[in-house]
Amino acid sequence: MIIHESMLRKVDSVAQQSDQLVREPISYWQDAWRRLRRNPVAMASLVVLFLILCFALFGPMIRGADYITIAAKYKNTKPNGTFWFGTDSLGRDLFSRVAIGTRISVSVALVASFIQIVVGSVYGGVMAYFGGVVDEIMMRIIEVLNSIPSLIITILIMILLGNGMIPLLIALCIASWTGTARMIRGQVMQLRESEYVLAAQTLGASHARVIGKHLLPNTLGLLILNASTSIPAVIFDETVLSFLGIGIQPPKFSLGTLISLGQDMMSFYPYQLLFPAGILCLMVLAFNLFGEGLRDALDPKLRK
Amino acid sequence: MVRYLARRVSQMLLTLLIITTATFFLLSAIPGDPLTEKVAKLPPNIKAEMYKKYGYDRPIVERYFKLMKGIVTRGDFGESVVYPGQTMQSIIKDKLPVSARLGIQQAVVGVTLGLLLGIIAAVKRGSWADHLIVTLSMVLISTPTLVCALLVQKYFAGSYFPIIGWPKGEQLWFGGWKYTILPTLSGCLGYIASYSRLMKTSMLDSVNQDYILTARAKGLSERKIIFRHVLRNSFIPIVTILPLTIAFVITGSFFIERVYSIPGIGLYFIGAVTGRDVPIIMGETVLLTILYLAVIFFTDVLYTLVDPRIRIVGTNR
Numbered sequence: 001m002i003i004h005e006s007m008l009r010k011v012d013s014v015a016q017q018s019d020q021l022v023r024e025p026i027s028y029w030q031d032a033w034r035r036l037r038r039n040p041v042a043m044a045s046l047v048v049l050f051l052i053l054c055f056a057l058f059g060p061m062i063r064g065a066d067y068i069t070i071a072a073k074y075k076n077t078k079p080n081g082t083f084w085f086g087t088d089s090l091g092r093d094l095f096s097r098v099a100i101g102t103r104i105s106v107s108v109a110l111v112a113s114f115i116q117i118v119v120g121s122v123y124g125g126v127m128a129y130f131g132g133v134v135d136e137i138m139m140r141i142i143e144v145l146n147s148i149p150s151l152i153i154t155i156l157i158m159i160l161l162g163n164g165m166i167p168l169l170i171a172l173c174i175a176s177w178t179g180t181a182r183m184i185r186g187q188v189m190q191l192r193e194s195e196y197v198l199a200a201q202t203l204g205a206s207h208a209r210v211i212g213k214h215l216l217p218n219t220l221g222l223l224i225l226n227a228s229t230s231i232p233a234v235i236f237d238e239t240v241l242s243f244l245g246i247g248i249q250p251p252k253f254s255l256g257t258l259i260s261l262g263q264d265m266m267s268f269y270p271y272q273l274l275f276p277a278g279i280l281c282l283m284v285l286a287f288n289l290f291g292e293g294l295r296d297a298l299d300p301k302l303r304k
Numbered sequence: 305m306v307r308y309l310a311r312r313v314s315q316m317l318l319t320l321l322i323i324t325t326a327t328f329f330l331l332s333a334i335p336g337d338p339l340t341e342k343v344a345k346l347p348p349n350i351k352a353e354m355y356k357k358y359g360y361d362r363p364i365v366e367r368y369f370k371l372m373k374g375i376v377t378r379g380d381f382g383e384s385v386v387y388p389g390q391t392m393q394s395i396i397k398d399k400l401p402v403s404a405r406l407g408i409q410q411a412v413v414g415v416t417l418g419l420l421l422g423i424i425a426a427v428k429r430g431s432w433a434d435h436l437i438v439t440l441s442m443v444l445i446s447t448p449t450l451v452c453a454l455l456v457q458k459y460f461a462g463s464y465f466p467i468i469g470w471p472k473g474e475q476l477w478f479g480g481w482k483y484t485i486l487p488t489l490s491g492c493l494g495y496i497a498s499y500s501r502l503m504k505t506s507m508l509d510s511v512n513q514d515y516i517l518t519a520r521a522k523g524l525s526e527r528k529i530i531f532r533h534v535l536r537n538s539f540i541p542i543v544t545i546l547p548l549t550i551a552f553v554i555t556g557s558f559f560i561e562r563v564y565s566i567p568g569i570g571l572y573f574i575g576a577v578t579g580r581d582v583p584i585i586m587g588e589t590v591l592l593t594i595l596y597l598a599v600i601f602f603t604d605v606l607y608t609l610v611d612p613r614i615r616i617v618g619t620n621r
Contacts, residue, residue, distance in 0.1 A: 143319070144319050144322050144323065147316075147319050147323070147593060147596060147597050147600065148323055148589070148592075148593050148596065149592055149593075149596055151558065152589055152592055152593075155573075155577055156327065156330055156331075156585075156589065159331070159334060159577055159580070159585070160330055160331075160333060160334055232446070236448050239448055239450060240448070240450055240558075240559055243450055243559060243562075244558065244559060244562060244574055245574070245578060246574075246577065246578075259450065259451065259454070262454075263454055263563070266454065266458050267458070270458060273454060273458070277451045277454065277455070280448065280451065281443075281446055281447045281448070281451060284446040284447075284448070285442070285443065285446035285447075287446075288442065288445060288446050289442065
């Protein structure tokens with residue numbers, strides 16, 4: 001085939017610059033945030049979560065009602081102008097009690113998820129980093145822990161340590177960090193083999209730089225997703241334990257304790273069950289929907 | 305295959321040994337012993353007699369070996385401290401069938417309905433049925449089973465569905481349905497939600513595979529494609545998630561049993577925990593762990609049978 005001059009054409013100077021960046025490059029996080037902001041369901045859940053957080057923090061102040069002292073004359077008051085959520089069987093303002101209960105449930109969930117993720121990622125990181133025998137032994141420990149139902153582990157730890165906030169946190173963490181550790185192990189092992197880490201190492205990057213620049217940022221998305229699924233799960237677990245009488249016990253109370261108290265009164269005063277249960281469901285629903293939006297935003301591979 | 309099975313079984317036995325030992329020492333580490341409360345008001349000689357009867361006067365290591373010998377030779381965990389005469393054998397005989405029936409009913413109803421809804425949502429993608437199922441399952445997933453149970457009990461209980469009671473004797477496995485409907489309903493809602501979501505995702509995954517494209521190109525009818533190709537392949541991830549469900553059925557019924565006062569192992573376990581009944585806590589932990597391990601093992605084997613792409617390799621899984 002002969003190429004005539006007519007088949008060629010000159011490239012003008014504009015097209016020559018086609019490899020130049022026209023727009024500002026945006027980072028992974030900016031991109032994720034942009035995608036998250038466009039998701040109406042996720043943003044609505046964020047608003048709901050924010051409102052629930054405000055309720056948990058400032059609820060008792062809004063009403064300023066007494067939620068500790070027993071007041072026989074207000075016993076089992078139905079919801080009205082003074083007591084927005086009514087009062088419980090001992091005459092204490094349920095609005096403030098639900099707010100405090102939410103506060104405790106959420107703080108337990110946040111702290112437990114945080115500890116679980118830190119422990120899990122350090123453990124998983126060590127497994128992936130050292131490999132070999134260390135990895136093998138640490139994996140066996142995970143397998144042993146995984147072969148007991150997690151509720152049983154939690155209960156056993158609670159028996160040993162007694163009821164209360166700190167034992168509850170420890171028990172919830174011991175039962176739940178193995179999933180995070182496995183996930184981080186897989187991710188770090190995969191990243192360690194990737195070309196850009198090899199390139200960085202070839203260029204003489206130190207271990208600290210590889211970990212700080214490549215491994216950590218690339219697992220951060222996964223960790224955030226992990227937190228978004230673990231927080232509602234911990235809220236569930238805490239509620240169940242408190243309901244069974246093993247978690248947080250009166251005079252301290254969480255949503256689970258309130259639900260348990262509400263169960264005793266539910267045939268005649270159903271609102272005592274419905275308010276704490278409703279807040280619990282709404283909160284978990286918002287967390288789940290937000291988590292789903294977050295997954296779509298953070299994982300570009302899932303984008304349709 | 306035989307080597308694989310042998311290795312798995314020996315691993316399970318080792319795990320069981322570790323867990324039994326750990327549970328024993330964990331429970332021994334609790335300040336005071338199970339008898340402290342019981343003997344507080346008794347004269348010293350009877351107190352010593354009681355300690356002798358349950359063997360708590362011996363050093364811990366000796367008790368450990370005696371217990372292990374009892375477990376291995378006779379499956380004997382010792383007598384209940386709180387309810388004299390109750391042993392693990394009597395609990396397995398009286399309580400386990402109750403929990404098993406509840407769990408099986410929940411799992412069967414929940415998984416079947418969930419899968420059906422998931423299939424409908426995937427096949428009629430974008431229709432009102434799909435949106436309804438997706439919304440419903442999201443709401444159900446966010447409602448703790450505990451809350452479901454309480455609400456179902458509150459709003460459905462009545463003359464047709466008694467809230468207290470459980471079929472006994474002749475009707476232990478069949479019959480007495482009116483007692484079991486509400487607990488089953490409360491428990492299965494969560495499974496319906498999670499399985500419909502799972503099934504939908506799994507089906508949409510397999511629809512996008514190349515072999516479906518091939519089947520379409522060959523001119524297969526839509527019905528045949530769905531039944532022959534899509535459905536078959538989308539059941540594989542479902543099989544992997546089943547052990548989690550069974551595991552959940554085992555412990556998930558704890559609070560259903562509590563809410564409906566069903567005399568199963570869950571309710572008894574909670575009672576044992578609050579009463580510090582060490583032999584029973586010990587026995588139930590081991591029992592539930594055995595069930596759990598067996599389920600995981602069974603599913604792993606099933607998985608290799610269902611999916612020919614997975615081969616058993618002699619080394620690491």
